[in-house]
Amino acid sequence: MEAGGSLAGDVLLGQPWIPVSVSGCQLLAKSWFGETTYHILLSDLHSVWEERMDAEAIQIRAKDLNKRLQAPVKAFFSYLYEVVQPFLSGDNSGADSKAQISLTKQEGGNISIGLKSKLEGLPFHWEFHCIPAPVTLVCVQLVRPLLAMSRLLQQQVDQLGGLLVRKDAEILDYKENGATLTRERLQTDVFEEHTFRQDFMAKALPLLCAERPDVLGFDADLQRLYGAVVTHRTARKRKLPEERVVEELQTEGAALSSSPAAKSVGVDTAGDDRKQSHNGQVDEAEAKTASKQTVPQSLAVSSEPAERPSTKSKKKKKVGLFR
Amino acid sequence: MEAGGSLAGDVLLGQPWIPVSVSGCQLLAKSWFGETTYHILLSDLHSVWEERMDAEAIQIRAKDLNKRLQAPVKAFFSYLYEVVQPFLSGDNSGADSKAQISLTKQEGGNISIGLKSKLEGLPFHWEFHCIPAPVTLVCVQLVRPLLAMSRLLQQQVDQLGGLLVRKDAEILDYKENGATLTRERLQTDVFEEHTFRQDFMAKALPLLCAERPDVLGFDADLQRLYGAVVTHRTARKRKLPEERVVEELQTEGAALSSSPAAKSVGVDTAGDDRKQSHNGQVDEAEAKTASKQTVPQSLAVSSEPAERPSTKSKKKKKVGLFR
Numbered sequence: 035m036e037a038g039g040s041l042a043g044d045v046l047l048g049q050p051w052i053p054v055s056v057s058g059c060q061l062l063a064k065s066w067f068g069e070t071t072y073h074i075l076l077s078d079l080h081s082v083w084e085e086r087m088d089a090e091a092i093q094i095r096a097k098d099l100n101k102r103l104q105a106p107v108k109a110f111f112s113y114l115y116e117v118v119q120p121f122l123s124g125d126n127s128g129a130d131s132k133a134q135i136s137l138t139k140q141e142g143g144n145i146s147i148g149l150k151s152k153l154e155g156l157p158f159h160w161e162f163h164c165i166p167a168p169v170t171l172v173c174v175q176l177v178r179p180l181l182a183m184s185r186l187l188q189q190q191v192d193q194l195g196g197l198l199v200r201k202d203a204e205i206l207d208y209k210e211n212g213a214t215l216t217r218e219r220l221q222t223d224v225f226e227e228h229t230f231r232q233d234f235m236a237k238a239l240p241l242l243c244a245e246r247p248d249v250l251g252f253d254a255d256l257q258r259l260y261g262a263v264v265t266h267r268t269a270r271k272r273k274l275p276e277e278r279v280v281e282e283l284q285t286e287g288a289a290l291s292s293s294p295a296a297k298s299v300g301v302d303t304a305g306d307d308r309k310q311s312h313n314g315q316v317d318e319a320e321a322k323t324a325s326k327q328t329v330p331q332s333l334a335v336s337s338e339p340a341e342r343p344s345t346k347s348k349k350k351k352k353v354g355l356f357r
Numbered sequence: 358m359e360a361g362g363s364l365a366g367d368v369l370l371g372q373p374w375i376p377v378s379v380s381g382c383q384l385l386a387k388s389w390f391g392e393t394t395y396h397i398l399l400s401d402l403h404s405v406w407e408e409r410m411d412a413e414a415i416q417i418r419a420k421d422l423n424k425r426l427q428a429p430v431k432a433f434f435s436y437l438y439e440v441v442q443p444f445l446s447g448d449n450s451g452a453d454s455k456a457q458i459s460l461t462k463q464e465g466g467n468i469s470i471g472l473k474s475k476l477e478g479l480p481f482h483w484e485f486h487c488i489p490a491p492v493t494l495v496c497v498q499l500v501r502p503l504l505a506m507s508r509l510l511q512q513q514v515d516q517l518g519g520l521l522v523r524k525d526a527e528i529l530d531y532k533e534n535g536a537t538l539t540r541e542r543l544q545t546d547v548f549e550e551h552t553f554r555q556d557f558m559a560k561a562l563p564l565l566c567a568e569r570p571d572v573l574g575f576d577a578d579l580q581r582l583y584g585a586v587v588t589h590r591t592a593r594k595r596k597l598p599e600e601r602v603v604e605e606l607q608t609e610g611a612a613l614s615s616s617p618a619a620k621s622v623g624v625d626t627a628g629d630d631r632k633q634s635h636n637g638q639v640d641e642a643e644a645k646t647a648s649k650q651t652v653p654q655s656l657a658v659s660s661e662p663a664e665r666p667s668t669k670s671k672k673k674k675k676v677g678l679f680r
Contacts, residue, residue: 079501082492169405172495178402180503181574186561187510188578193557194517197548201524204543205531213536220527225520234516238509239589251504255511266562 046073047175047264050257052124053250056137056147062250064175065122070111074122075175076145076164079250082172083145083164099159110153114160117151182263183256198225369396370498370587373580375447376573379460379470385573387498388445393434397445398498399468399487402573405495406468406487422482433476437483440474505586506579521548 046066054063065074070089075082087095092114093107103110117133133151140146147162167175202224215221245251252260369389377386388397393412398405410418415437416430426433440456456474463469470485490498525547538544568574575583 080493080496166492169489169492169495170403172492173403177499180507182565184503184506184510184579185574187507187514189561190557191510191513191517197521200545204545205527207538207540207543208531208536211539213531215530216534217530220530222523222527234513235585238512239585242505243589251508256507262558262562266566
């Protein structure tokens with residue numbers, strides 16, 4: 035019933051939503067790249083789009099877009115990943131300076147993201163053809179996590195309010211026994227939850243709504259919380275021992291890493307680790323190293339099995355060279 | 358571009374999501390009833406369904422389902438509202454004891470909610486035919502408000518954390534000057550935000566995920582916040598003077614009332630007020646009175662103009678009796 039309920043879907047669920055800018059258009063992006071497969075989600079918070087591609091589909095489009103290019107799909111994919119990942123991770127600083135990316139909204143609600151670069155001195159073209167995502171996927175990837183996040187944050191607000199009331203009781207006890215402050219500026223007002231909420235809302239709501247409409251607002255704190263919620267849910271679904279889940283959640287930043295989610299669903303995350311670092315941005319050094327390792331191997335016709343079998347590509351026949 | 362961007366859509370946006378149970382199925386429901394039109398949304402957080410009906414469509418279905426029934430669409434609609442609203446507001450206590458409601462999941466992803474009751478001693482049948490809602494509507498009604506709620510709650514968490522740090526500074530000043538507690542139990546630990554968050558997550562996440570899957574968790578606090586966010590956004594869109602919006606937001610419970618949203622979009626909310634009270638539940642007394650007022654008027658063939666013109670019915674031709 036759930037979109038993204040598959041193994042690959044669970045791994046994608048563990049990825050953060052990252053604010054990205056593609057030719058001036060502000061989007062939230064979420065992506066998972068396997069061995070020779072990918073699944074990307076994009077949203078402007080008015081619509082949600084996705085594209086899932088496997089080795090065979092990538093090979094066909096690669097050949098169609100790059101007539102003169104002769105390369106194994108694995109080499110092509112590795113380069114595609116290296117070029118596109120900086121964009122998808124919101125970190126354009128590390129992007130291939132020769133690469134150009136463009137977004138086209140098409141009739142029927144689809145969007146297309148075009149990519150132009152060079153591989154081995156030859157023009158390199160790619161297009162992501164993203165179609166509107168089904169509501170079930172939007173529920174899995176956005177609605178349920180956001181509702182869970184809101185509940186957790188509301189609980190935190192309640193607990194912090196309770197702590198403030200206890201602090202005030204402690205302060206009152208000191209005062210009633212004649213204690214005075216040496217520095218008047220340290221004096222605080224007694225906390226009153228209802229008044230706090232009303233004042234907060236009166237100030238915060240206008241600011242929230244005065245923002246430019248393209249501010250999508252999925253900031254680092256919310257990304258961390260999102261990661262914690264979905265990682266934990268995925269882990270539960272896979273019946274991971276409770277103590278291991280808690281341990282992972284207690285690791286600072288673990289929430290945002292794709293590793294816990296991937297581990298929890300039993301996927302070798304060597305690739306994911308290099309592709310998504312804890313702050314949701316590409317680790318350039320690792321990415322480049324990884325690519326350097328991968329490209330030469332696969333530029334030669336190689337029939338060696340993939341070191342990191344991906345969930346989909348296993349089912350697909352491997353083709354060494356475009357024919 | 359926005360589903361629900363219409364006047365009626367804005368009024369619906371201002372309604373709360375209410376947990377309801379229909380033949381054992383837990384759903385979130387959101388509904389708006391006009392003069393002789395309605396728009397309902399239902400979600401199990403895996404899918405979202407909707408039905409929008411205007412006077413003409415209601416009249417056709419009413420005649421089709423109730424062959425022997427002779428009544429003006431306005432009288433039929435008023436009774437339909439009276440029977441169904443307790444279910445849609447999650448308050449079955451006030452529901453017509455003779456009324457039976459049933460939910461059927463159909464092929465193609467649609468759901469149908471059947472209603473059986475009696476009107477003037479005759480069998481009264483109604484069916485809500487809900488189809489999957491478009492992603493744009495899910496974004497408007499769930500994703501964007503939930504993200505805004507999360508941001509506001511995160512800001513509250515940050516502000517409360519800051520207040521706790523100031524309380525600790527005040528407490529420290531008292532202690533450094535020799536103040537002691539008369540009651541040891543009033544002693545509090547120094548607040549450390551990072552530790553608090555980690556402890557909270559380690560405790561709260563397992564509880565959240567251990568819940569029965571049908572717990573949808575849109576509780577009263579979140580409903581209030583949802584109402585504040587969407588009411589404010591609607592008000593902004595309609596360019597309501599800032600001070601009036603703030604004033605409305607500062608009114609306790611105003612967030613959950615359909616009135617501010619409706620007022621802000623310039624709709625006479627006499628009907629909405631009676632239909633949705635501040636805690637998101639039907640005010641039975643008002644509802645019964647209102648129905649008593651409405652039904653007799655409209656049981657007589659009446660060509661008087663609607664006291665509360667609804668956005669859609671205005672465009673539709675009015676028919677006094679089924680033909």
